[in-house]
Amino acid sequence: MPKPYSFDAEIIDVTAGSTADTEFSVTHTLARVPLESFVVWRSQNAVIYRGTTAWTTTLIYLRTNIPSTTFRIWLT
Secondary structure, X not given: OOOOOOOOXXXXXXXXXXXXXXXXXXXXXXXXXXXXXXXXXXXXXXXXXXXXXOOOOOEEEEEEOOOOOEEEEEEO
């Protein structure tokens, strides 16, 4: 019988800021600095990428090339 696994991850719905290529923060509840984010859905054909500010135990920083894009990320 396979072992049950638990994942220390979080799925977050986010709406980007109103200016393209401007860093914005996203609150998370992992209680640690995340390792990576994966986009699992987006409302537009936008490129979502890591900002320049270091991630913390409560915030990550992202940018996108299309303003006000809504997307879902899997944060690990």
